[in-house]
Amino acid sequence: MSTPAPRPICEIHKLWTVFGRNIIHQDLELTINAGEVVSLVGGSGSGKTTLLRHIVGLTQPTRGEVLLFGKNLHAMDRVPQQRLMNRLGMLFQQGALFSALSVFDNIAFPLRELRQFNEATIRQLVLHKLSLVEMEPDAGNRLPSQLSGGMIKRVALARALALEPELLLLDEPTAGLDPERSENFVELIKQIKHALGLTVIFVTHDLDTLVSLSDKVAVLADQRIVANCSLQELGHIDHPFVQNFFQGIRVRLERTG
Amino acid sequence: MAAASFQVEHNSQGNKHVTLYGQWSLRDLDNDFAQLRKALKPYFADNTVQWDITHVEQLDTAGAAVLQNGWGSHLDDKVTLTDQQRALFTSLADIPQLPPAKAFSLDSLRLITNAGRLTIFLSSHIADFVKLLGLLVLELAYLLRRPQDFPWREFSANIYKSGITALPVTALLGFMIGIAMSFLMATQLRTFGADIFIVNILGLAVIRELGPILMAVLIAGRSGSAMAAQIGVMRVTEEIDALATMGISRILRVVLPKVLGLTFIAPFLVIWTSVWALLGGAISANIELGLGFRFFFEYLATVVQPVNITLGLIKGLMFGFIVAIMACHFGLRIKPNTESLSRSTTSSVVTAITCVILIDASFAILTSSIGV
Structure with a gap:
């Protein structure tokens, strides 16, 4: 099978993040290609979530630039910027569902904002997304406060997928779920990734999720990316944090074969 | 990769033949499905039109939903499509419908039920308020016995x-x-x-x-x-x-x-x-x-x-x-x-x-x- 030339979706060049006197990122470089599932790992407070927020344009790095689909979000006009943002979907750690809107309206929200579809089409698309995340259609009438943690994650995923994005960002996708649910959720993301051909960047602390979901691992340590390679190749990288981390995942790698 | 487009041909019998091209998906940022739907509307309405969507480069659920919405719920012989596309349409058609929202009715009892609801709402407020006052009094009584627990800070x-x-x-x-x-x-x-x-x-x-x-x-x-x-x-x-x-x-x-x-x-x-x-x-x-x-x-x-x-x-x-x-x-x-x-x-x-x-x-x- 011939592999097509890698198409970069997200490129980060010489990125610095400084909070007060704290340097979080220093000359950070990272490239993520289309079709990859990349997990971002690193110790607590190493700036994983901050990096994720830089990528989606919520925050601006102190120095350096983030290119999404080859464009710098912060250097764009408002309308093209908005359209470019539609090509990515983000799943927040707590779901970040609009608490005043029902599940149905939450998923319909980005579709309605687009102003291209009539209500009948929107309804069909919302119900399709609900079935994609394996939720019953009558859950659509409920409010986010009436959902369990796992269901909130599913609805949030459905909302992130509403506009069929190319890039999906997940912040701790399985945090707060019990092992069985988190396994199911990972399976779900894998299925959707397969069905829709997504590029996925995610942050996690859960090693099981990491091993079963990611093709590549980007390790954040010493304020930069010290490794960006497949799980197996991590063993060859000479860095104390990476070695330590690899010990943790080796057992799991052997178990899954 | 090109934006979604279509071409109309007339064959010898005077029947119209619509062929779709390009990316019928949300990923192409130049697409505007509202305009496409409007442009296609006369052909959707005409049942004799033959459709060919095998030349479409990429079809996602959004594009498919717009098309299916125009065609009506069932696909018959009028559409030529690949197996993969057929699977997508079938999965869209299989989605169970949302239970219809309760219709707005103007029955004669509405006034009474509304009055009842308001009464229950108000009495729940009053009950809660009285409970709060009572709890405050109890806490004050407790503080008289244990003054060192007073939340000074x-x-x-x-x-x-x-x-x-x-x-x-x-x-x-x-x-x-x-x-x-x-x-x-x-x-x-x-x-x-x-x-x-x-x-x-x-x-x-x-x-x-x-x-x-x-x-x-x-x-x-x-x-x-x-x-x-x-x-x-x-x-x-x-x-x-x-x-x-x-x-x-x-x-x-x-x-x-x-x-x-x-x-x-x-x-x-x-x-x-x-x-x-x-x-x-x-x-x-x-x-x-x-x-x-x-x-x-x-x-x-x-x-x-x-x-x-x-x-x-x-x-x-x-x-x-x-x-x-x-x-x-x-x-x-x-x-x-x-x-x-x-x-x-x-x-x-x-x-x-x-x-x-x-x-x-x-x-x-x-x-x-x-x-x-």
């Missing part, structure tokens, strides 16, 4: 937040109202040659009525809303539950310091507001009527009986209590969503101000023979 924090930081704004408002009232009265009184009575009217009005009311309206808007929102967010983030699991009474730690703090500081705020209003009035009277400051305040002491100050202070106590207890009552009823948060915060302010004015009116009638 929260109490003083509330005094600072809702009392001390309110000083500039109450002073400014009192001062401005004093100036405005005195200005308007001066021109009226001068026509009757009754200049001197400005001291009587202004003194009585400010000390007895305006001071307490101005203070109550300001702290209801300022501190009452903040208290309701704070308790609401503490409920949403389960902070109140966290307190309960530590064996700490939420009434003792959250509600009581707010109620006591505001009740305690409110009379002082009344004095503060009244003093500034009188000062504003004196300045205005000095400019308009030429009354000296020394004369104004000496004469004020002789014409306004001290009992009026007591009445103003009692009102201050009551209003402070009402604003704080309303804020806590509505704050504790907030449900974990943004809509409920805003509604309850608004209700707490509106109800507090309404109650304050109602009580002020009845108080004025009851005490009409005292001090005038």
Whole structure:
């Protein structure tokens, strides 16, 4: 099978993040290609979530630039910027569902904002997304406060997928779920990734999720990316944090074969 | 990769043949499905049109849903498509429909059911309110037995937040109202040659009525809303539950310091507001009527009986209590969503101000023979 030339979706060049006197990122470089599932790992407070927020344009790095689909979000006009943002979907750690809107309206929200579809089409698309995340259609009438943690994650995923994005960002996708649910959720993301051909960047602390979901691992340590390679190749990288981390995942790698 | 487009051909029998090209998906940012749907509308309506979508480069559910919506629910022979595309359409068609929302009906019982609902709603409010009052009394009784448990830190924090930081704004408002009232009265009184009575009217009005009311309206808007929102967010983030699991009474730690703090500081705020209003009035009277400051305040002491100050202070106590207890009552009823948060915060302010004015009116009638 011939592999097509890698198409970069997200490129980060010489990125610095400084909070007060704290340097979080220093000359950070990272490239993520289309079709990859990349997990971002690193110790607590190493700036994983901050990096994720830089990528989606919520925050601006102190120095350096983030290119999404080859464009710098912060250097764009408002309308093209908005359209470019539609090509990515983000799943927040707590779901970040609009608490005043029902599940149905939450998923319909980005579709309605687009102003291209009539209500009948929107309804069909919302119900399709609900079935994609394996939720019953009558859950659509409920409010986010009436959902369990796992269901909130599913609805949030459905909302992130509403506009069929190319890039999906997940912040701790399985945090707060019990092992069985988190396994199911990972399976779900894998299925959707397969069905829709997504590029996925995610942050996690859960090693099981990491091993079963990611093709590549980007390790954040010493304020930069010290490794960006497949799980197996991590063993060859000479860095104390990476070695330590690899010990943790080796057992799991052997178990899954 | 090209944006979604279509071509129409007429064959020899006069039948139309529509062929779709390009990317029928949301990923192509140049696509506008609303325009495509409008352009395709005449062909959707015509049942004899033959469709060919095998040349489409990429079809996602959004594109498919738009097409299916135009064609009607079932695909028949009129569409040529690949197996993969057929699977997509079948999966879209298989989606169960949302149970229809309850139709809006105008039955004759609606008025009665609405009245019933309103009654239940109001009685639940009253029940909750009485419960809150009862809990407060119980906590006070508990504190009498164990005075060392009194939440001093929260109490003083509330005094600072809702009392001390309110000083500039109450002073400014009192001062401005004093100036405005005195200005308007001066021109009226001068026509009757009754200049001197400005001291009587202004003194009585400010000390007895305006001071307490101005203070109550300001702290209801300022501190009452903040208290309701704070308790609401503490409920949403389960902070109140966290307190309960530590064996700490939420009434003792959250509600009581707010109620006591505001009740305690409110009379002082009344004095503060009244003093500034009188000062504003004196300045205005000095400019308009030429009354000296020394004369104004000496004469004020002789014409306004001290009992009026007591009445103003009692009102201050009551209003402070009402604003704080309303804020806590509505704050504790907030449900974990943004809509409920805003509604309850608004209700707490509106109800507090309404109650304050109602009580002020009845108080004025009851005490009409005292001090005038």
